[in-house]
Amino acid sequence: MRGNWLLRRVFLCNSHAIMDATIVFYDIPSQHPGVTWSPNPAKTRYALDFKGLAYRTEYVEYPDIEGVVKALGGAPTEKKPDGRPHYTLPMIHDLTTGAVVTDSFNIAVYLDKTYPAKPLLPSGDFALVAALQAALQPVIISLVPFGIPASQRLLNAASSGYYRARLEGMFGTTMEALFPAPGSDRDRAEWAKVKDAWGAVDAWLVAANARYFGGAERNYADLYVAAYVFWVKTVLAEEKWRDFATWHGGRWAHLLSTVEREADGAPQ
Amino acid sequence: MRGNWLLRRVFLCNSHAIMDATIVFYDIPSQHPGVTWSPNPAKTRYALDFKGLAYRTEYVEYPDIEGVVKALGGAPTEKKPDGRPHYTLPMIHDLTTGAVVTDSFNIAVYLDKTYPAKPLLPSGDFALVAALQAALQPVIISLVPFGIPASQRLLNAASSGYYRARLEGMFGTTMEALFPAPGSDRDRAEWAKVKDAWGAVDAWLVAANARYFGGAERNYADLYVAAYVFWVKTVLAEEKWRDFATWHGGRWAHLLSTVEREADGAPQ
Numbered sequence: 441m442r443g444n445w446l447l448r449r450v451f452l453c454n455s456h457a458i459m460d461a462t463i464v465f466y467d468i469p470s471q472h473p474g475v476t477w478s479p480n481p482a483k484t485r486y487a488l489d490f491k492g493l494a495y496r497t498e499y500v501e502y503p504d505i506e507g508v509v510k511a512l513g514g515a516p517t518e519k520k521p522d523g524r525p526h527y528t529l530p531m532i533h534d535l536t537t538g539a540v541v542t543d544s545f546n547i548a549v550y551l552d553k554t555y556p557a558k559p560l561l562p563s564g565d566f567a568l569v570a571a572l573q574a575a576l577q578p579v580i581i582s583l584v585p586f587g588i589p590a591s592q593r594l595l596n597a598a599s600s601g602y603y604r605a606r607l608e609g610m611f612g613t614t615m616e617a618l619f620p621a622p623g624s625d626r627d628r629a630e631w632a633k634v635k636d637a638w639g640a641v642d643a644w645l646v647a648a649n650a651r652y653f654g655g656a657e658r659n660y661a662d663l664y665v666a667a668y669v670f671w672v673k674t675v676l677a678e679e680k681w682r683d684f685a686t687w688h689g690g691r692w693a694h695l696l697s698t699v700e701r702e703a704d705g706a707p708q
Numbered sequence: 709m710r711g712n713w714l715l716r717r718v719f720l721c722n723s724h725a726i727m728d729a730t731i732v733f734y735d736i737p738s739q740h741p742g743v744t745w746s747p748n749p750a751k752t753r754y755a756l757d758f759k760g761l762a763y764r765t766e767y768v769e770y771p772d773i774e775g776v777v778k779a780l781g782g783a784p785t786e787k788k789p790d791g792r793p794h795y796t797l798p799m800i801h802d803l804t805t806g807a808v809v810t811d812s813f814n815i816a817v818y819l820d821k822t823y824p825a826k827p828l829l830p831s832g833d834f835a836l837v838a839a840l841q842a843a844l845q846p847v848i849i850s851l852v853p854f855g856i857p858a859s860q861r862l863l864n865a866a867s868s869g870y871y872r873a874r875l876e877g878m879f880g881t882t883m884e885a886l887f888p889a890p891g892s893d894r895d896r897a898e899w900a901k902v903k904d905a906w907g908a909v910d911a912w913l914v915a916a917n918a919r920y921f922g923g924a925e926r927n928y929a930d931l932y933v934a935a936y937v938f939w940v941k942t943v944l945a946e947e948k949w950r951d952f953a954t955w956h957g958g959r960w961a962h963l964l965s966t967v968e969r970e971a972d973g974a975p976q
Contacts, residue, residue: 572839641839644839650835661839
């Protein structure tokens with residue numbers, strides 16, 4: 441169903457497996473070799489592409505993330521329900537400086553500090569991006585019923601059971617119960633919530649009379665939002681994406697295609 | 709109880725009633741002549757002070773706001789429950805350009821566009837400030853039980869009944885029931901929510917390793933936050949302010965005193 445888009449992503453990801461990479465970027469794999477899908481690593485991938493830094497991607501299955509991050513001395517980013525540290529991707533290992541950085545926000549701050557050319561956030565006002573992260577929670581929450589079960593179905597066997605157990609624990613229900621049956625009243629109601637949540641984000645841009653959060657040009661805040669558009673396009677049913685792509689004057693579809701062209705190295 | 713602080717505010721406000729003002733700033737009065745208290749007009753007052761623009765303040769009681777705004781051709785900012793337009797302050801009337809602008813966000817955008825010197829937001833990324841507004845909703849909601857009844861008590865008779873009727877309708881309870889009895893379990897529980905909400909804002913600044921939203925210097929986002937600190941200091945019981953002022957390393961008390969010194973025209 442998502443075949444053409446996924447194949448295109450294989451091509452895009454492979455195009456970045458360049459030999460002189462000085463940064464190793466750790467992402468989460470899917471059933472399709474080289475096909476990425478997860479919104480949090482996408483924030484870092486877009487940041488590396490935006491800055492034009494040479495990197496290669498290492499894919500790590502969910503049960504292996506803790507061991508891989510710990511082995512490199514990376515910091516945990518969350519706490520498990522029982523209080524123990526929880527390790528997540530994205531992570532980068534900068535072979536030039538030796539730095540190992542976890543959490544997409546910390547990585548963005550690190551990249552701008554270490555490689556000031558082509559800043560992700562020319563103002564340096566990263567506290568406003570932290571506020572944006574909080575303000576986007578309703579967007580992320582609204583996508584849960586659609587995006588989480590669809591992501592779980594896309595995973596390899598090595599990750600699939602782990603992801604199911606963790607997310608079902610978090611939401612207190614099964615993947616099957618979380619997902620609204622296509623065409624059902626619940627499907628329409630939950631999808632309407634998704635549109636409302638993105639409508640609020642559209643309203644912030646309209647209020648500022650801005651094409652992007654960065655004004656006339658994209659900044660890290662736009663890449664951050666684009667990572668969720670990417671998730672919608674990559675994992676949700678194709679008819680959902682076709683609808684989503686029309687919302688708010690096509691703003692989100694335009695943003696994603698622009699950011700992905702940037703990842704491709706094509707002229708903007 | 710708030711005597712010294714309020715008297716100081718009288719002095720500060722009067723010091724801005726200068727004869728060569730080219731901007732008229734519309735604010736909401738209290739029982740104390742020249743003493744302002746409302747957080748939304750404070751955003752605009754701080755913006756005018758930050759930019760060093762000459763203005764004079766006109767005080768309008770709540771029941772008169774709609775008429776005063778309409779008479780100048782100002783736009784409504786909200787909708788009433790029945791769908792009719794609702795008019796609010798702040799408003800500015802720029803006597804140089806003839807512009808009449810309502811809503812603190814729109815006023816900030818207008819001021820930076822019309823008077824580019826000393827920009828409120830050097831990056832121009834006002835869509836991020838719109839996201840900050842959304843992200844601060846938990847802060848504002850947490851302050852409601854303390855701030856709304858205390859504000860109502862501070863108003864002149866002309867505004868007091870109007871404010872009570874509107875806000876009691878909005879929250880579905882009386883001012884007296886909204887306000888937690890000092891020293892009660894509910895008082896402690898609601899106050900803990902206020903601290904949690906401000907803790908999230910502190911965490912955004914800590915994550916960005918930033919003293920202010922503007923980094924090393926204040927920008928409009930800092931003035932926006934300072935307006936709520938001002939509300940806490942001006943209307944809440946003095947013991948609440950004494951506690952609040954110690955939170956997060958004294959960050960909020962420091963921010964307010966810095967912004968108020970700016971309003972005074974004192975050296976920073």
